[in-house]
Amino acid sequence: MSIEGKELxxxxxxxxxxxxxxxxxxTHQDFENYRKFDYWRYVNGDYECGTTQESKNWVRDNSDWYxxxxxxxxxxxxxxxxxxxxxxxxxxxxxxEFNNFWVICQACNQEKGEMHWYEYEHYIFVRYPDFYLGxxxxxxxxxxxxxxKDSRH
Numbered sequence: 336m337s338i339e340g341k342e343l344x345x346x347x348x349x350x351x352x353x354x355x356x357x358x359x360x361x362t363h364q365d366f367e368n369y370r371k372f373d374y375w376r377y378v379n380g381d382y383e384c385g386t387t388q389e390s391k392n393w394v395r396d397n398s399d400w401y402x403x404x405x406x407x408x409x410x411x412x413x414x415x416x417x418x419x420x421x422x423x424x425x426x427x428x429x430x431x432e433f434n435n436f437w438v439i440c441q442a443c444n445q446e447k448g449e450m451h452w453y454e455y456e457h458y459i460f461v462r463y464p465d466f467y468l469g470x471x472x473x474x475x476x477x478x479x480x481x482x483x484k485d486s487r488h
Contacts, residue, residue, distance in 0.1 A: 398438035403469045405443055413441025420475040422449045429478065437473055
């Protein structure tokens with residue numbers, strides 16, 4: 336069965352169930368990756384887009400001048416932030432999974448907070464229908480498929 340054909344609520348429930356199973360099987364490497372992300376993004380200071388050359392390069396290579404959600408210039412919305420599509424508080428083993436990152440403006444990141452992806456997708460659909468397509472296009476379907484595979488092991 337394809338993830339793309341499911342209703343948002345059903346997808347949220349599947350991802351939540353899989354995430355809960357995996358969360359209780361965290362490894363030492365998962366915790367190392369969680370801490371590694373902080374270093375990769377922050378190093379010295381309170382910057383959302385990192386101060387390591389690697390994180391700066393990643394942001395440069397994976398963003399332009401406009402937030403993919405609201406369409407506004409980053410400079411007008413508090414700057415760029417590196418966000419986890421699937422929150423690392425819920426999926427710490429995906430902390431350094433680059434397919435889980437996207438660059439969004441500070442305002443959109445603050446509004447998204449720690450919402451699960453499908454909860455966020457629904458939130459955008461209801462409150463900002465004009466922004467929905469940008470969020471839907473960024474849906475982390477491959478990550479959700481990998482979670483489904485991980486749950487079988």
